[in-house]
Amino acid sequence: MYAQALNVAEKAHADDPELRARFQHRVDAEEKIEPNDWMPEGYRRTLVRQISQHAHSEIVGMLPEGNWITRAPSLKRKAALLAKVQDEGGHGLYLYSAAETLGVSREELVEQLLTGKAKYSSIFNYPTPSWADMGMIGWLVDGAAIMNQIPLCRCSYGPYARAMIRICKEESFHQRQGYEIVMTLAKGSPAQKKMAQDSLNRWWWPALMMFGPSDRDSQHSDQNMAWKIKRFSNDDLRQKFIDATVPQGHFLGLTFPDPDLRLNAVTGHWEHGPIDWSEFNRVVRGEGPCNRERLKARQKAHDEGAWVREAALAHAEKRAARKAAAKIAAE
Amino acid sequence: METPLFTYTLRLADNALVLGHRLSEWCGHGPMLEEDLALANMALDLIGQARNLYTHAGSVEGKGRSEDDLAYLRDCPDWRNILLVERPRGDFAFTILRQFLYAAFMHPYFERLAASKDETLAAIAAKAVKEMAYHVRHAGEWVIRLGDGTEESAARLREALEDLWPFTGEMFEMDSVEQALVDAGIAVDPAVIRPIWDETIAHVFGEALLTCPRDGWMQTGGRRGEHSEHLGHLLSDLQFMQRTYPGATW
Numbered sequence: 001m002y003a004q005a006l007n008v009a010e011k012a013h014a015d016d017p018e019l020r021a022r023f024q025h026r027v028d029a030e031e032k033i034e035p036n037d038w039m040p041e042g043y044r045r046t047l048v049r050q051i052s053q054h055a056h057s058e059i060v061g062m063l064p065e066g067n068w069i070t071r072a073p074s075l076k077r078k079a080a081l082l083a084k085v086q087d088e089g090g091h092g093l094y095l096y097s098a099a100e101t102l103g104v105s106r107e108e109l110v111e112q113l114l115t116g117k118a119k120y121s122s123i124f125n126y127p128t129p130s131w132a133d134m135g136m137i138g139w140l141v142d143g144a145a146i147m148n149q150i151p152l153c154r155c156s157y158g159p160y161a162r163a164m165i166r167i168c169k170e171e172s173f174h175q176r177q178g179y180e181i182v183m184t185l186a187k188g189s190p191a192q193k194k195m196a197q198d199s200l201n202r203w204w205w206p207a208l209m210m211f212g213p214s215d216r217d218s219q220h221s222d223q224n225m226a227w228k229i230k231r232f233s234n235d236d237l238r239q240k241f242i243d244a245t246v247p248q249g250h251f252l253g254l255t256f257p258d259p260d261l262r263l264n265a266v267t268g269h270w271e272h273g274p275i276d277w278s279e280f281n282r283v284v285r286g287e288g289p290c291n292r293e294r295l296k297a298r299q300k301a302h303d304e305g306a307w308v309r310e311a312a313l314a315h316a317e318k319r320a321a322r323k324a325a326a327k328i329a330a331e
Numbered sequence: 332m333e334t335p336l337f338t339y340t341l342r343l344a345d346n347a348l349v350l351g352h353r354l355s356e357w358c359g360h361g362p363m364l365e366e367d368l369a370l371a372n373m374a375l376d377l378i379g380q381a382r383n384l385y386t387h388a389g390s391v392e393g394k395g396r397s398e399d400d401l402a403y404l405r406d407c408p409d410w411r412n413i414l415l416v417e418r419p420r421g422d423f424a425f426t427i428l429r430q431f432l433y434a435a436f437m438h439p440y441f442e443r444l445a446a447s448k449d450e451t452l453a454a455i456a457a458k459a460v461k462e463m464a465y466h467v468r469h470a471g472e473w474v475i476r477l478g479d480g481t482e483e484s485a486a487r488l489r490e491a492l493e494d495l496w497p498f499t500g501e502m503f504e505m506d507s508v509e510q511a512l513v514d515a516g517i518a519v520d521p522a523v524i525r526p527i528w529d530e531t532i533a534h535v536f537g538e539a540l541l542t543c544p545r546d547g548w549m550q551t552g553g554r555r556g557e558h559s560e561h562l563g564h565l566l567s568d569l570q571f572m573q574r575t576y577p578g579a580t581w
Contacts, residue, residue: 062359062367069355073572073581074399075348075385078355079378085358086371093364131572131581181581189579297360305362307487308423311480318479 027228032158035101043227047157048102049118050229052109055095057121058088059113060294064128065137073131077181081134084174091167098159114299122280123206125288132185132192132199138178140200140207140245146171147241148211156228179248186252193253200249201257208272209280211238217277239269246270335508337392338411339518340452341401342554344384345412348402349562350433351377352569353420362423369469373430376462383455390451403573407558407566414553415498417562424487427473429495434466435531436502439524448516471535478539485540492541500549502528 019038026033033039065085072078096106112118123141128134149171152164185196212234215221224230232240249256260273282288333341354374361367385398415433420426441463444456477484503521505513512518536543552558572581 059364066359069358070352070568071571073403073576073579075378075382075402077581079375079382082355082358082371082375082378086368086375089359089364089368089371093368096364184581189576191576192579301360301362304360305366305423307481307483308362308366308477311477311484314484315476315480 024226027156027226030154030156030228032161033156034158042223043157043229044102046224046227046229047160048099048104051095051099051102051160052104052112053119053121055092055099055109056113056118057124058092058095060120060124060298062088062092063294063297064124064126064290065134067128068131068134071131072134077134080177084138084177087170087174091163091170094163094166098157098163101159110302114295114302116286116295119284121210122283122288123210124294125283125291126202126206127289130195130199132182132195133203135178135181135185135196136199136203138174138176139182139248140178140203141210142171142175142178143245144207144210144241146175147237147244151231151237154228154231182254183252186254196252197254200254204257205275205279206283208238208242208275209277211235211241213277213280214275242270242272243268334391335511336449336517337388338508339512340384340388340391342411342413344381344388344401345410346416346433347377347384348381349410349412349565350416350430351375351381352565353416353418354426354430356420357426366423370426373462373466373469376459376466380455380459380462383458387451387455399573403570407562408556410553410556410558410562410566412553412562413498413501414550414559415495415501417553417559417565418495418498419561421491421494422487424477424484425491425494427470427477428488428491430466431470431474431535432495432499432532433502434463434470435535436521436524436528438463438467439527440519440521443519443523447518452517467531471531474535474541475538478536478541488539488541492544496544497548497550500546501551501553504551504554506554 020040023033023037023039023043026037033043062085065081065088069078069082069085072081096109099109100106109118113120128137146168149164149168153161153168155161155164182196182200185192215233215235221230221233246256246261258273260271262271263269264271283291286292351374354370354377357370358367358374361370381402382398385401389396389398389401415429418425418429421429438460441456441460445453445460447453447456474488477488479485503525505521509518509520513520532543573579
């Protein structure tokens with residue numbers, strides 16, 4: 001109801017040039033836009049799409065790591081992994097709440113995920129066959145996510161920016177924890193080193209793809225830059241990630257699966273070989289190793305939880321009715 | 332030959348780890364996001380308790396076994412947990428009812444163990460009391476919601492109770508190992524917990540419109556190392572890495 005009322009009010013002013021100009025002025029002045037402020041419909045839509053995709057990524061992202069909770073190799077690792085996956089769920093929760101401030105409900109958003117209408121980060125469509133993947137996801141996937149997300153702490157939309165501050169703190173802890181897992185393997189037995197190298201071979205390219213298509217091919221960039229939803233280009237962030245990560249990998253004695261990877265002594269940047277965007281597009285399209293499995297796991301949890309959610313609702317209604325009846329009886 | 336204190340500490344540790352492991356199986360698959368997080372919280376509490384208890388058991392034993400040696404390198408007959416906690420996770424009604432039945436016992440138990448003459452056990456118990464108080468509250472609220480929710484939830488809860496009840500008796504068992512420790516002021520006599528547990532159960536079941544089954548034949552054996560078929564499968568998951576890569580550091 002509330003969302004509908006907002007949308008009606010919105011449409012009446014959607015193209016008001018004066019409101020648009022005032023809005024842009026506030027964004028340019030680095031003021032935060034808050035839920036009850038006027039905003040262009042496109043800004044609202046873009047944010048709902050981006051925040052909900054981010055929330056879905058956190059939730060689907062619980063699955064590949066959840067795969068190792070029962071098999072973690074020590075009690076310390078088991079507790080840390082469980083706490084980490086729980087954090088991802090917590091991030092999903094703040095992000096759904098941030099999206100809800102824009103007038104959509106969590107139920108609608110979950111529906112969009114389950115019907116395939118909404119996307120989530122493609123990286124979670126890759127499998128985690130080995131323990132080393134728990135380290136690699138922390139080091140590379142969370143590392144790449146942080147590069148993308150730190151600028152979002154300054155996003156023009158207040159609730160999103162504030163959620164991202166908390167998320168980034170936790171993600172950087174996860175990233176260090178992941179690197180430490182990889183380091184332990186790299187310093188371990190030959191079998192452990194092999195496990196780490198094999199995992200790096202599988203995750204390196206998908207991690208680079210997390211920054212999205214090259215700026216030359218990215219659809220949303222310019223408008224999102226003007227709205228300060230996005231602050232750096234995909235290629236710039238990717239370069240930053242590579243420059244930070246390659247020396248960390250070399251320090252561990254690992255080899256990156258890119259024969260063209262070399263340090264450009266003039267620019268100081270690590271240059272990489274061509275990214276196979278056909279693979280990226282394939283996985284986004286649904287043809288990755290785990291796309292169907294991931295969505296089915298979410299659908300199964302949703303379906304199997306339906307009776308629990310119904311019971312909670314029915315019980316709350318019964319309580320409210322009993323309370324109301326008791327009040328009438330007392331009067 | 333195991334000393335009574337070692338066996339006793341191991342029983343407490345094994346209960347906590349096995350139940351924590353079962354709860355952790357829900358992570359990412361809960362009926363709603365908030366509950367996914369709550370189940371993980373309770374799992375983390377139990378795994379944390381287990382870690383402290385294993386470390387203590389290892390030092391009591393004095394053979395240099397670490398928490399991981401105890402958790403990852405024992406086969407079924409050496410596990411000392413009650414059978415209740417090794418039952419597969421079942422549906423949400425089963426999981427949450429088991430959590431309630433266990434926590435309603437362990438909360439008053441740890442309250443008393445916090446006064447143990449064994450200082451380490453007392454310290455572990457003092458921390459665990461607060462955790463178990465939350466488990467009783469959280470799981471108890473869910474038992475009420477499910478029991479007084481929809482027809483389906485009430486039916487599932489009744490089914491879970493039928494399944495779980497025969498496994499509750501083992502919590503109150505006493506043997507010579509523990510009797511000596513009770514006499515020495517180290518362990519807690521479970522008979523003392525019985526009336527408190529009965530009262531907590533009666534209160535929550537009353538609100539959940541759930542009838543307590545009559546006490547009949549009870550399952551037994553876990554504390555002596557006689558386990559169900561399920562523990563071996565749990566251990567094959569839990570211990571996979573340590574068994575496949577013996578001696579490695581993780």
